[in-house]
Every structure is written in structure tokens, then in C-alpha cells.
Amino acid sequence: MKSTRSLIAYLQVAPLFVVLFLFFIVPLALVVVVSFYRYQVMVGLVPDFTLKNYVEILTSATVWKLYFSTVKFTVTVLVITGVLGFWISYFLVFHIRNLLTAIGLFLVCTVPFWTSNIIRMISWRPVLGKEGLINSALLDLGVVDQPVQWLLFSDFAVVVAYVHLYTLFMIVPIFNAMARIEPALLEAATDGGASRWGVVWNVVLPLSKTGIALGAVFVVTLVMGDFFVVTVMSGGLSGSATSGIFNDLKFLNYPRAAASAVILLIIVLLIATAIFRLVDVRKELAR
Amino acid sequence: MLDTVAGNTGKAATQGNGEIRLVNLTKTFGQTQAVKSINLTIPHGSYCCLIGPSGCGKTTILRMIAGHETPTSGEITIGGQPVAGLPPVRRGTALMFQSYALFPHLTVRENVGFNLKMRGEGKAERDRRVEEMLAIVHMSAFAERVPAQLSGGQQQRVALARALITKPRVLLLDEPLSALDEFLRLRMRGELKRLQVQLGITFVHVTHTQPEAIALADTVVVMNQGSIEQAAPPVAVYAQPRSPYVARFMGGQNVVKGKVRAIDGDAALLDGPEGSRLRVPLAGRKLSPGEEVYVAIRRDKIVLKRGGDAVEGGENTARGVVETIEYQGIYFKVTLAPLAGEEFIATEPEATFFAHPIKAGEKVVATWQTDAVRLLEVDRGAAGGVQPYSEDAT
Amino acid sequence: MAEKSYGKRPWTFYVLAALFTAFVIFLYAPMIVVYILSFQGPTGGLVFPLRGVSLHWFDALFGQARTGDVGGAFSRSLPLALIVLLVTVLISVTAGFAFRRRFLGSGLIFYVAVASLIVPGLVLSIGILVTLKFLDLPARWFTSGLGAHLSWTLPFGLLIMFAVLGRFNPAYEEAAYDLGANKWQSLRHVIIPILFPGIIAVALFGFTLSYDEFPRSWLAVGSKNTLPIEIWTMTTNVTSPALYALGTVTTVISFTAIAIALGSIAYIQRRRSRRG
Numbered sequence: 001m002k003s004t005r006s007l008i009a010y011l012q013v014a015p016l017f018v019v020l021f022l023f024f025i026v027p028l029a030l031v032v033v034v035s036f037y038r039y040q041v042m043v044g045l046v047p048d049f050t051l052k053n054y055v056e057i058l059t060s061a062t063v064w065k066l067y068f069s070t071v072k073f074t075v076t077v078l079v080i081t082g083v084l085g086f087w088i089s090y091f092l093v094f095h096i097r098n099l100l101t102a103i104g105l106f107l108v109c110t111v112p113f114w115t116s117n118i119i120r121m122i123s124w125r126p127v128l129g130k131e132g133l134i135n136s137a138l139l140d141l142g143v144v145d146q147p148v149q150w151l152l153f154s155d156f157a158v159v160v161a162y163v164h165l166y167t168l169f170m171i172v173p174i175f176n177a178m179a180r181i182e183p184a185l186l187e188a189a190t191d192g193g194a195s196r197w198g199v200v201w202n203v204v205l206p207l208s209k210t211g212i213a214l215g216a217v218f219v220v221t222l223v224m225g226d227f228f229v230v231t232v233m234s235g236g237l238s239g240s241a242t243s244g245i246f247n248d249l250k251f252l253n254y255p256r257a258a259a260s261a262v263i264l265l266i267i268v269l270l271i272a273t274a275i276f277r278l279v280d281v282r283k284e285l286a287r
Numbered sequence: 288m289l290d291t292v293a294g295n296t297g298k299a300a301t302q303g304n305g306e307i308r309l310v311n312l313t314k315t316f317g318q319t320q321a322v323k324s325i326n327l328t329i330p331h332g333s334y335c336c337l338i339g340p341s342g343c344g345k346t347t348i349l350r351m352i353a354g355h356e357t358p359t360s361g362e363i364t365i366g367g368q369p370v371a372g373l374p375p376v377r378r379g380t381a382l383m384f385q386s387y388a389l390f391p392h393l394t395v396r397e398n399v400g401f402n403l404k405m406r407g408e409g410k411a412e413r414d415r416r417v418e419e420m421l422a423i424v425h426m427s428a429f430a431e432r433v434p435a436q437l438s439g440g441q442q443q444r445v446a447l448a449r450a451l452i453t454k455p456r457v458l459l460l461d462e463p464l465s466a467l468d469e470f471l472r473l474r475m476r477g478e479l480k481r482l483q484v485q486l487g488i489t490f491v492h493v494t495h496t497q498p499e500a501i502a503l504a505d506t507v508v509v510m511n512q513g514s515i516e517q518a519a520p521p522v523a524v525y526a527q528p529r530s531p532y533v534a535r536f537m538g539g540q541n542v543v544k545g546k547v548r549a550i551d552g553d554a555a556l557l558d559g560p561e562g563s564r565l566r567v568p569l570a571g572r573k574l575s576p577g578e579e580v581y582v583a584i585r586r587d588k589i590v591l592k593r594g595g596d597a598v599e600g601g602e603n604t605a606r607g608v609v610e611t612i613e614y615q616g617i618y619f620k621v622t623l624a625p626l627a628g629e630e631f632i633a634t635e636p637e638a639t640f641f642a643h644p645i646k647a648g649e650k651v652v653a654t655w656q657t658d659a660v661r662l663l664e665v666d667r668g669a670a671g672g673v674q675p676y677s678e679d680a681t
Numbered sequence: 682m683a684e685k686s687y688g689k690r691p692w693t694f695y696v697l698a699a700l701f702t703a704f705v706i707f708l709y710a711p712m713i714v715v716y717i718l719s720f721q722g723p724t725g726g727l728v729f730p731l732r733g734v735s736l737h738w739f740d741a742l743f744g745q746a747r748t749g750d751v752g753g754a755f756s757r758s759l760p761l762a763l764i765v766l767l768v769t770v771l772i773s774v775t776a777g778f779a780f781r782r783r784f785l786g787s788g789l790i791f792y793v794a795v796a797s798l799i800v801p802g803l804v805l806s807i808g809i810l811v812t813l814k815f816l817d818l819p820a821r822w823f824t825s826g827l828g829a830h831l832s833w834t835l836p837f838g839l840l841i842m843f844a845v846l847g848r849f850n851p852a853y854e855e856a857a858y859d860l861g862a863n864k865w866q867s868l869r870h871v872i873i874p875i876l877f878p879g880i881i882a883v884a885l886f887g888f889t890l891s892y893d894e895f896p897r898s899w900l901a902v903g904s905k906n907t908l909p910i911e912i913w914t915m916t917t918n919v920t921s922p923a924l925y926a927l928g929t930v931t932t933v934i935s936f937t938a939i940a941i942a943l944g945s946i947a948y949i950q951r952r953r954s955r956r957g
Binding site for chain 1: 690691693694697698700701704705707708709710711712714715718727728729771772773775776778779780782784785787790793794796797799800801802803804805807808809810811812814815825828829831832835839885889892893895896900908909912913916924925927928931932935936938939943
């Protein structure tokens with residue numbers, strides 16, 4: 001019976017929808033609502049409809065500077081993780097001959113994902129710090145006679161941490177996309193006279209497009225929405241788009257925090273949709 | 288041991304009557320009619336092959352008999368019992384899937400005993416019946432293996448055992464031999480026939496391979512775009528095809544179009560392609576001059592006159608140029624250039640060929656007796672009377 | 682049978698292999714540094730050299746109140762992760778089945794799920810906080826915290842189920858039906874066993890994603906911290922290797938979960954390909 005089949009499907013998907021409704025749709029909706037409220041010191045939230053919060057944020061030079069800084073980070077990290085993700089996936093899919101070995105090595109890359117991000121992040125401190133591993137090695141080897149300052153608590157450290165944490169989000173979708181490329185296609189390209197680089201450029205890269213796009217969306221949202229990595233690893237020197245939110249929350253200025261959050265969300269969603277327009281996501285994910 | 292499967296000595300009686308009747312059976316998928324009002328009776332205990340190209344509806348019919356597809360309209364009765372709405376086990380059918388669909392997480396023993404477990408049989412009884420079944424298909428040594436460890440032929444035998452343990456009155460086979468290599472396919476063909484005769488139950492076997500169908504079946508059902516072109520014993524389908532589609536699809540015949548010039552007693556005189564003249568027995572058909580008809584000429588009854596003998600003759604001859612020659616062991620298959628767009632092939636015994644070999648490009652004259660040609664009726668499966676392409680026939 | 686010869690490897694192989702090795706070192710070296718440093722002697726500091734080897738800092742973790750409420754955080758994060766695991770498996774698996782056929786609204790729900798993945802955790806955390814304020818309810822780790830975690834794990838679970846069900850041959854279900862199994866028997870004896878490795882993967886994601894979740898939990902768990910939040914506060918307060926000891930302990934737990942999950946999957950696959 002077609003109608004009972006539909007009914008069963010609705011019942012099966014209901015719990016998912018309920019949870020997502022309660023803990024995703026409603027919270028987001030309320031964030032948007034609150035962003036139009038007023039904040040009065042000592043009183044708190046005042047239900048109202050004002051664009052004051054948005055105006056304040058969008059006309060603040062600091063905010064634009066922070067966004068610029070975040071975008072800088074995002075692009076840098078995107079490029080590095082993209083290149084790394086592509087070549088590591090390529091290596092695993094096309095150079096490892098034994099399937100089991102390839103899966104094993106893939107798991108080796110994935111396992112850190114299942115451990116605490118924060119721990120992984122702070123584990124860079126004893127490595128990059130003034131008295132850390134790298135500086136000690138450099139001093140011992142005589143390469144430098146003073147510890148290198150900019151390894152930790154700098155933009156460099158932030159990028160290193162982002163790459164460390166988020167390359168995996170590039171590797172997994174790209175690996176997936178590459179693994180589905182029929183090996184016969186590569187042989188056909190070689191047969192047709194393509195050099196090895198030509199095969200990569202003309203066959204592998206186009207067919208991995210969806211994976212790269214997915215990875216890019218993940219990296220963009222993670223970097224732009226992050227606040228703890230950038231705060232810790234830059235020692236508070238660099239801010240990000242989320243710094244403002246952080247501050248407002250500390251002072252209980254929920255409306256402005258909400259407005260910042262909405263702006264951040266819109267920007268992230270715009271970028272995501274732009275990337276998604278390049279690929280058909282549903283086909284890729286719901287294979 | 289087969290008795291226990293059959294349930295009694297001799298032909299199956301306790302499994303009940305396995306006669307299948309399809310009455311005005313139709314199946315529509317969205318906009319397409321996959322099966323167009325089929326009427327067919329498959330006698331109890333017979334071997335029936337449904338044959339046709341992809342998309343002709345044969346698998347859909349099989350699945351409707353099995354209960355995996357619901358008819359859009361029409362009736363199916365098995366053993367006189369209408370089976371609409373009944374699950375496969377209650378119909379007395381069992382399906383052997385094209386991919387075998389052996390449960391990968393179960394051993395051979397657990398696979399074969401699956402139906403018994405679902406029915407709630409106790410372990411001892413299950414093991415006993417499974418042992419019996421495995422012995423019948425010669426897979427006893429593999430009871431503890433998992434499907435991944437079996438070859439294609441072995442998997443098929445397990446799939447067979449799994450289906451037969453349900454004591455069906457009808458066994459349905461969905462292209463059972465397609466996945467096997469040639470040698471195994473021929474061997475399993477024989478085993479399937481032997482099994483069917485010994486079990487005495489109805490087999491319905493879907494295939495797209497003509498030699499297979501005419502080797503195995505008591506009834507061959509040739510399908511064309513959802514309709515039955517011809518349902519008859521193999522000899523009839525091969526030697527006396529009803530329509531151009533059947534003639535082309537089953538091989539063995541050249542289809543030629545002609546226009547009636549005159550009627551001469553019990554024969555018709557036709558103007559064929561490229562100026563040839565054909566004399567064909569009327570066999571009770573009524574034709575009038577000017578009508579266009581199709582005829583079939585037996586490929587193995589054509590004599591090719593070559594060299595000096597290649598003189599244009601009278602009736603039932605056709606000029607041709609040799610295109611390709613294929614050696615097939617017992618005979619040579621000589622393909623001539625198409626006659627008015629239709630394939631024209633003659634097969635001759637190797638002795639004949641070697642007596643006077645011919646090469647591609649040679650001019651020959653094909654001749655045949657009047658009894659080698661017969662009139663054909665119109666295709667049933669054609670949409671709006673348009674004749675299907677000859678390339679569709681393999 | 683002669684060994685198949687693939688020929689010599691091209692030079693690109695070595696370059697990429699070197700890159701891969703460097704990447705793996707890049708991934709694991711800092712963690713290993715933390716593990717080693719967690720065994721720092723009592724007088725040692727946050728960096729090398731190791732002044733003696735001891736379990737001093739592990740004691741410090743669970744002992745003094747100075748290093749925060751680690752024990753308490755564990756007592757919340759672990760049970761929470763297990764609950765999230767269970768709920769994620771139940772909801773994702775059933776939802777995955779719903780998506781086997783297109784139904785009205787399936788596209789919408791799919792995009793909502795993907796959106797839930799993409800939205801920055803911080804934004805969602807604020808949202809949940811605000812929602813609680815509106816409803817005048819308190820934030821608790823086992824209610825709002827649980828919901829926050831689910832908003833992150835359910836989409837992952839759903840995507841995994843898509844991958845798993847996409848590879849599932851529908852002929853198995855038909856064969857079961859053909860052999861007399863009803864819907865429940867089919868589910869119990871055929872579908873779930875075949876899908877089981879995929880379900881284990883969903884469980885693994887459910888557990889680890891919840892156990893390590895930070896941005897979404899931050900404002901949604903209430904006053905009693907989960908472990909990641911506790912670690913976060915410790916990074917600013919604690920200036921001793923106790924933090925590293927905590928890192929080691931929590932990573933061991935994660936590794937155990939991973940080992941159990943991957944081990945089970947490997948075991949099942951082996952049983953299905955080589956038996957008898």
C-alpha cells in the first residue's frame with residue numbers, strides 16, 4: 001500500500017525531525033528573533049524590534065577588521081588543507097595497491113578525529129613554544145641562537161592548529177570521491193596519450209570536484225565559526241569574527257551577540273551555497 | 288532422496304498442483320506498460336522458458352508470479368488458487384535470484400535452512416532437512432562455508448537448495464545461468480533439466496539466450512515489449528515462428544518481405560527484394576494480390592550456388608554477395624549482404640563448404656525449396672504496427 | 682600461481698609517500714609529546730626536559746580541587762556519550778530506512794540535517810541558551826546538552842546510514858520475504874546483521890563526537906561542565922602538566938572506544954569472508 005509505506009517513512013523520520021526541530025531550527029529561529037531585541041544594561045533583554053544591533057556591528061571598523069582576519073585564515077587554511085587533502089587522498093587511492101593497507105592508512109589519518117580537539121590543539125604548546133621541542137632542536141643544532149618567537153602565540157600557530165585539526169575534513173570526502181573513480185578511466189586516459197600529470201588534471205581532479213567542494217564547505221564553516229583555536233593559539237593577539245560574540249556573551253548582551261551570530265551564519269551559508277552550486281550535494285551524499 | 292523433496296514417490300502430489308494461469312495480466316510502471324494484458328497457461332510439472340530482450344517484461348511476469356511485484360490488473364492462479372495478495376511462501380513458489388542473493392552473514396547451512404527457521408522448526412529437524420538438501424545439490428562438504436568462499440556455480444547450487452527446501456510447487460528462476468561461464472552454463476543447464484524432471488514441479492525460467500530456452504523448455508514464451516509473441520514448444524518456435532519478431536529473435540530463419548503477385552493453388556507467388564521471386568505455401572491463409580507479407584526462410588535449408596553454378600534461377604532464388612564467413616565446427620555460417628535491409632544468412636555443413644570453399648566478396652546465388660519457406664503473421668508486440676528492428680534480435 | 686608484477690614504482694610514489702609520512706608525524710607527534718610529558722616528574726614544568734618520571738600529575742587530576750572538577754566532568758561526559766551513542770543509533774538507523782524511498786519532504790529534512798552540520802557550533806549554542814531563556818528552563822547536560830550533541834551526531838549518523846544502505850542489495854530483503862520471513866524477521870535476521878558494521882560506525886561517531894564536543898555544548902550544558910569544557914577552562918587556569926595527564930587519560934578512553942568499534946567491524950568482516 002503506497003499510503004502505508006509513506007506513513008511508515010514519516011514515522012521513521014519523525015524522531016530525527018523532532019530532535020532537529022527542537023535543537024536546531026527553533027534555536028536558530030530564536031537567535032534571529034533575539035537579534036532584533038534591545039539590550040539594556042542592568043535590565044537585560046527587552047523584547048523589541050530594532051535594527052540597532054545590526055547597525056552597530058556592520059558599521060564597526062573593528063568588526064570588519066576581525067572578519068578580514070578570519071577570512072585570511074580561512075583562505076590560507078583552505079588552500080593548505082585542500083592541497084594536502086588532495087595529494088594524501090590521491091596517494092592512498094592510486095598509489096597504495098593493497099586495499100587493506102589503503103584502508104588501514106586511511107584509518108591512521110582518521111583516528112585523531114575521534115579524539116579531543118582541544119587536547120590536540122594544546123598539544124602544540126610544548127612543541128612550538130619558546131622552550132618547546134622545535135626551538136630546543138633548533139638551538140641544539142645551532143640553526144638559531146635565540147628561540148624563534150613566532151612559532152607559538154601567533155598567526156602561524158593558529159594556521160598550524162587549523163591544518164592539524166581540519167585536514168581530515170578534506171581527506172575524507174576527497175578520498176571517497178576518488179575511490180569511486182573507475183580505474184579503467186585512468187587507463188583509458190593513459191591509452192589516449194595523457195601524461196601522468198595530464199591524467200590527474202583531466203580525469204582525477206574533475207571527478208574529485210564534489211569531494212573537494214564538500215571538504216571546502218566543512219573547512220570554511222569550521223574555521224569561520226571557530227573561537228577557541230584562534231584565541232588559544234594566538235594568545236589573544238588575533239581576533240576572529242567570533243571574538244565579538246564571545247565578548248558580548250560575557251557581558252550578557254545577547255541581542256548583539258545574536259546579531260553577530262546571524263551575520264556570521266549568513267556569510268557562512270552564502271559561502272556554502274556558493275560552493276554547493278558547483279556540485280549536486282544530495283547525489284553525492286545520498287548515493 | 289529426491290522423494291522427500293517431492294513429498295511422495297513419483298511425481299509431486301503433496302506439493303499440490305503447480306499449474307499457472309495468467310489472465311489479462313497487466314503491469315504498469317508510471318507511464319510505461321511493462322506487461323500488456325498477458326494470457327498464458329503453464330501446465331503443471333512443465334518447464335517453461337520466458338525469453339526476450341531486456342525490457343520485454345519477462346522478469347516482471349516472473350516477479351508477479353513470485354509475489355514480489357503486484358499486478359496492476361489481471362489475475363494469477365497457481366494450482367487453481369488465486370494468489371493475489373499472498374506472500375511467496377503461501378503461494379507455493381520459490382524464487383532463485385539472478386544474483387543468488389545468498390545471505391553473506393550466514394553459512395551455507397544457515398542459508399539453506401532459512402525458511403525452516405522462519406517457520407519455527409526446531410534445530411534438529413532443520414539440520415536434518417538441510418543435510419538432505421545439500422546432498423541433493425552435492426554441496427554437503429561446504430555446509431560451514433560462507434558465500435564469499437564459494438564459486439559462482441557453488442553459490443547457485445546453494446541458492447537452488449535454499450529455494451527447494453520450501454517444497455515449492457513452482458520454482459522460478461531469474462536468468463540463473465547468465466553469471467556463469469560457458470562451460471559451467473552448459474553443465475548446469477543439464478542439471479536443471481534433470482532436476483525438474485525428477486522433482487516433477489513446474490519450472491519457470493527467464494533467459495535471454497535462445498539455445499538455452501529451446502534446450503530446456505517444454506514451452507517457450509517469446510516476449511516482445513510486454514506482449515507474448517508466441518508461446519509454443521521449442522520446435523514450433525524455432526522451425527515454425529509465428530511472426531517476424533520471433534523469426535528474427537530465435538535465429539535460424541531469414542525474414543524477407545514480399546508483395547503478392549498471384550495466388551497459384553495452395554501457394555502464393557511473391558515479388559521479393561532485388562527482383563527475386565518467391566513461392567510460399569499458403570497453409571490455409573487467405574491472401575490477395577498486392578498484399579505485403581513477411582516470410583521466413585530456414586537458414587539451414589538454403590543451398591548456395593557458387594562459381595559457375597551461380598546462375599540466376601527461377602523461383603525461390605536470390606542473388607547475393609558474401610560478406611562474412613564464420614566457422615562453427617559442424618557448419619559454416621555464411622552472411623550475405625543484407626537483402627533490402629534484412630539480414631540474410633545461410634548455414635551449410637562443413638563438408639559442403641570444403642567441397643567448394645567461398646570467400647568474402649564472391650557472388651553466390653541462394654536457392655531453397657518451397658517447403659523451407661513459410662508465411663509469417665504480424666507482430667503482436669509492435670506499437671502501432673511498426674515492425675521492430677532486426678538488430679534487436681541477437 | 683606466479684606473483685603479479687606491477688612494475689617499478691614511479692618517483693611520484695616516493696614523493697607522496699614522504700608527504701604522507703610527514704603528515705602522519707604532523708598528526709601524531711604533538712599528541713605523543715603530550716603523552717610523554719604527562720609522566721613528568723613532580724618538579725617538572727610544561728615543557729621538556731622530563732625531570733623524572735612519575736604518575737604525580739595523574740594523581741593531581743583526580744585529587745586536589747585546584748585542578749578543577751575533572752572527576753565530575755568524567756562522570757558526566759561518559760554517561761552522556763553513551764546515551765548519545767544509543768539515541769543516535771536508534772534515530773539515525775530508523776531515519777536512514779525512511780530515506781530509502783523519496784517521500785514528500787525528504788529533500789527538506791535532508792537539507793536541514795546537512796545545515797545542522799554546517800552551522801557554526803557557537804551560533805547553535807547561543808540559540809539553545811536563548812531558547813532555554815524563553816522557556817524559562819535551566820540548561821542541563823542531560824537535557825539541553827544532550828540535544829546539542831544530537832544536533833551534531835544525528836546528521837553524521839544519517840550520512841553514514843546513506844552510505845551503508847546505498848550499498849545494501851535489496852535482493853537480500855526480497856530473498857528473505859521469498860523464504861517466508863515477515864518484516865520483523867527480515868529486519869532481525871537479515872537486514873540488521875548485514876548492516877551491523879555500519880551501525881557500529883554510527884555508534885562510534887555518536888560516542889566520540891559527543892565525548893569531545895565543545896562549541897555546541899559550551900552554553901548548553903549548564904553549570905556542570907562536560908569534559909571538553911572542563912579542559913577548556915583548564916587551559917586558561919592550569920599551568921601544570923596535570924593538563925597533559927588529563928589529555929592522556931581522555932585520549933586513552935577515546936582510543937578504547939575506537940579500538941572496540943573498529944575491532945568489532947574487523948572481526949565481523951573476517952567472519953564473513955573466511956569461515957569453515
